[in-house]
Amino acid sequence: MAGSTLGKHFQITTWGESHGKGIGVVIDGCPAGIPLSEETIQAYLNRRKPGQTKYSTPRKENDIVTIQSGVFEGRTTGTPISLAIYNETQRSADYSEIAGYYRPGHADFTFDAKYGFRDYRGGGRSSGRETIGRVAAGAIAAALLKELGIEVFAFTKSIGPVRCAEDIFASITGNQPLCAAEGLKRALAARDASPLFMPDADLSLQAEDYLLATMKETDSAGGIIECIISGMPAGVGEPVFDKLDADLAKAIFSIGAVKGFEIGDGFQAAAAKGSENNDAFSGIRDGRAVKTSNHAGGILGGLSDGTDIVMRAAIKPTPSIYRSQQTIKRDGTPIDINIKGRHDPVIVPRAVVVVEAMAAITAADALLSNMSSRMDRIRVFYSK
């Protein structure tokens, strides 16, 4: 069944395999009138490009985007926006060997089980390159959100055992709201100073040491990405299934390698007491709640409360490692393999922008879905 489409208003459909002609995405339902250029999208894609540090694959992928439809005279037209990123090289030679067996931790076995055969070149559709379409669409979602004063910001919370303080985000912004210029500037500065996008200089160095040691052991690492959506109006999300946190969970969990997701205090809330976990309301500002704490992560009853939405995603270590592993051939017989090629020892830093993109896409879709909740507002909307 079709599964490559997400969203109802701001709806994205992605296509493309690792070693095919390219990767693309169609964004349908994007409102008309948003200024948009290829540069805006390219800036997002550049953040996930490999080869920028020694902690990512040295493969060269330029990933240049072209807008193929839906933009006229520099603005979105309201009709589908087609984006394509063509592959510059289509080397399949490196991968012919893996056609015959199933790599541990990869989707080789499950794709074969589902489809009867698979495009074995570089993981085909289950490759990390599939996220290019998500990031390109996320750039447009972020542009939409900016028009409403909403910012999305993700960063590396941990690499392996090296984890930032729980209040790291508050520290780097100095408690300035992200959707204010000063807060965003501080957050970007702290994050982008680190090759791992980990906004604590000391811990970033520790994480680099951990990664270098891991690479020396021909092993790989995982980590946690934290993401904040700031400036959301209150009341966004559609009970009881299309709640905002449920849709964020799905969007983030649909990224390959994600194994856990939490909102606010997340799993820590399970060990807390009610008196510790409840956030006291202290006022209302611009229709948004003011609270004395934010254990809830900005969501109550599945709807935004107007405070920062805080979420975290657990990313598993890269399954491709340069050491002998036990597995099976397509017929089920055992084989010992040594994966070749050039792989990321950790994908967390490159996945930061992917998480940011999926959060932005989900928030944009939820905001547009929310517009029909009240008859009084609909009447005003159509009276003009």
Added chain:
Amino acid sequence: MAGSTLGKHFQITTWGESHGKGIGVVIDGCPAGIPLSEETIQAYLNRRKPGQTKYSTPRKENDIVTIQSGVFEGRTTGTPISLAIYNETQRSADYSEIAGYYRPGHADFTFDAKYGFRDYRGGGRSSGRETIGRVAAGAIAAALLKELGIEVFAFTKSIGPVRCAEDIFASITGNQPLCAAEGLKRALAARDASPLFMPDADLSLQAEDYLLATMKETDSAGGIIECIISGMPAGVGEPVFDKLDADLAKAIFSIGAVKGFEIGDGFQAAAAKGSENNDAFSGIRDGRAVKTSNHAGGILGGLSDGTDIVMRAAIKPTPSIYRSQQTIKRDGTPIDINIKGRHDPVIVPRAVVVVEAMAAITAADALLSNMSSRMDRIRVFYSK
């Protein structure tokens, strides 16, 4: 926008508020020919009924289900199955006071922000009673899964700080597959011996002590629920957005009070190395993978690999606590409140069957969606 419908093949639509006429669900797309009676559904509903132990609200709710359509001569007809559970009493008096302010940790503020006003009686649509429809539908999904030899089983993994061993499920089943009679029998026996559905007798007692102490402090507790789907064929799930883990994440996260979700090793995977986290394949049995470990929790690339699907949900402590709390009135002015009524000091035990239901609904929908993945199988299907 409409948000009370979930799924595409096995599709559920729920309705009803805490203190309205009742709660119900329409299940559309359920295949024809499944034996179904009200007793089967009632057995599930009885598991979430309150008042069965001192750790749940002493409110009496019988929650008797009636099948209103879609079943003829004891079997599903393939047309919509409407289930209704009518409220026996509709006392609104207890709740009139809370109409004027926003309870911390509840959806009062966010529902008001979204809809302009709210049914304040007992939380209205955001009440835990909304889950009745989910559980009723889950009973039918479980019946469908049983026809295919698939079992879903959830239990209390932790209450506050009291947490079962990571391998508790393997211990209680003696490593017998859940979808074999012996494994299921053992699992049920261990779980249902505990009033908290915690399948470790000693820890269950410790958790009871913790709860009694918490109640004495007029406070509340949270916990973690673990759920296993056993017997799934390999290849189920629809890349790249409707992956099985992504849809499970959404379904589970749409339950009120869930703040975290993980598959397999989940957040622990983020700290592991690739060599530790990869599961080695050792064979194929009945089209399903055989692996030497299951850190992945039965899902690779978003598709089932045929081994046990293992997931956990973090449940926050009950927000209604019997002590003074700071909050605001609808106009934003501060007020100190004392919530009255009878509330669960912990909802984890009653939520066990809700998690099980949502997992079953998601698995059933994914299995039906998966049938169109291969032309060779479609040809065989239609050649008969």
Added chain:
Amino acid sequence: MAGSTLGKHFQITTWGESHGKGIGVVIDGCPAGIPLSEETIQAYLNRRKPGQTKYSTPRKENDIVTIQSGVFEGRTTGTPISLAIYNETQRSADYSEIAGYYRPGHADFTFDAKYGFRDYRGGGRSSGRETIGRVAAGAIAAALLKELGIEVFAFTKSIGPVRCAEDIFASITGNQPLCAAEGLKRALAARDASPLFMPDADLSLQAEDYLLATMKETDSAGGIIECIISGMPAGVGEPVFDKLDADLAKAIFSIGAVKGFEIGDGFQAAAAKGSENNDAFSGIRDGRAVKTSNHAGGILGGLSDGTDIVMRAAIKPTPSIYRSQQTIKRDGTPIDINIKGRHDPVIVPRAVVVVEAMAAITAADALLSNMSSRMDRIRVFYSK
């Protein structure tokens, strides 16, 4: 696969069989704050009740609606509205015979082919009683539209060969807009004076004569229903598949017995020339087009142009006729049958309100979907 849900914003899910416990519908996504009572809905249901004239089945069906959720203190809450209409009698005896064979023109054979067996009592889910849920939901959609000054009005255009003049609607309203009080009053008066809802007194008498003759021959008749939506804003509809005319076509065609659908001049347009068929624009009023003619039926490029949306549906003659017919048993062997029971000699008059309901539901859904088309309007919406 689930097929009993229609719409995305104003979304309806129907359930129930002819001779089950009842019929119902869940309306999800209805905006909060619309005044709603059971009386409003009952008035619509009463229009489709049988037994009001000699041209409908003498079966007595009171069809009393109850609102089961989603309305609080007389207004919609924004959460699902569950409506149920319970059957007062469940006589199955009359129908046991038809379990063994397939009635010509009915869905007996096709339901058996799809589901492997069927609820044979009175057609089960394929009975005309299924439309009760549509009409109940349509009453709410009409209430929503009224809040925006939009009116939907359907009437009998033809019965068998007796057909009203093409400009009958303009005649009865005296060219007063339907969404103005005077136009609606005149249209209702002309239509409701006829037992067949045919707003031309002379032709209505002719049609009655035709029906009486047809009944004497133990035969049945069909006809055409015309429906007007008046007061729509311009630009509603979602290219290129969810165009307003395409969604109206689907909604109307999903009514049992509909075999044709057209917008504006419809099939006559196929024989016209471009110079005859083009409607000249002469101005813009309140954002709506002013045109010198309306061959297009109010829709250009799949979007409303702000003028009256005009559509027609062809209704086949009732398949149940009181004469011997050739058919087959479930095993394929021939049999001659005589259908018993009490059936409508024509369903067109009772279907008028069903067409009106489906048009209202589609228009309501399209209006809510349309709100996210322009960034400038979204900015204004969220700036408050």
Added chain:
Amino acid sequence: MAGSTLGKHFQITTWGESHGKGIGVVIDGCPAGIPLSEETIQAYLNRRKPGQTKYSTPRKENDIVTIQSGVFEGRTTGTPISLAIYNETQRSADYSEIAGYYRPGHADFTFDAKYGFRDYRGGGRSSGRETIGRVAAGAIAAALLKELGIEVFAFTKSIGPVRCAEDIFASITGNQPLCAAEGLKRALAARDASPLFMPDADLSLQAEDYLLATMKETDSAGGIIECIISGMPAGVGEPVFDKLDADLAKAIFSIGAVKGFEIGDGFQAAAAKGSENNDAFSGIRDGRAVKTSNHAGGILGGLSDGTDIVMRAAIKPTPSIYRSQQTIKRDGTPIDINIKGRHDPVIVPRAVVVVEAMAAITAADALLSNMSSRMDRIRVFYSK
């Protein structure tokens, strides 16, 4: 809201404007293992190419398709198939004038009303070039259907007042089933001998005369397209809204210029009596009904009965005509215009393949959706 996606299993998403970089479509949910090449798709696209006769625009559009994803080693992989047809020339100069006013019969006014501005070059997204994506996707749907022995065949039934006999299809096939080689061969031969795809040689000449006269008058013509789906299994379609006829109605009506749609006898059924309109069953063959007539057009209760599905679409005359027309500027002031450029005097012949494509897409989607209707078949499916 997003509206450029159709279908749930065999799901298509189209993009592109008349004078943008190109036109494309993503087909998601196509089963794995169908042989597919660009030649197969190109053959369909060539059928809608202009410039092949004097009755279509002399514009040169080569419309060469490239497969960008989803096909590996000559077979579909089950993942999204992205097709792109790039525009060879992007001349916008011809159209700059029309930016300032609204062409009668076009979507200029309604697109402006919806989106606030529009891509005025050649109609932008509302151009007939948008159908290229539909035709390309239809070629794949037809390939899927062929694997199941199902054929779809459309032809010109009428041009202006020149209409083929009602039984023309039976005549040209000699009553051979279309899904048998002989029937298809005959049908193709009769249709493709006519430059208008009208399978009656004499009438085709008459229609040509009519068109030449119309062109001389600087006017344009419409017509009717008939389409047959042959070989469908019985029971396909999803009651009560996603009925097969309802989904066909929507799919066909979503084609620009369609103003009417009917199944079987269609509007003629409205004037018939029940005894004339009922089709008598005479047997069952391969699970499909055998009937003595087919007034129902192969659909009963919204489900296929296994006989030929017969439908017709009314196509309005081309709105672009080479004579002075009255209209308004964007500010509402009157203006007389003369449309320039090269336009089709009739689009019916070129639309034949578009109707065929939309019917094939709808049938493919319905067949895949239907697989989950019966538990007994699901059990067999998963037991392998």
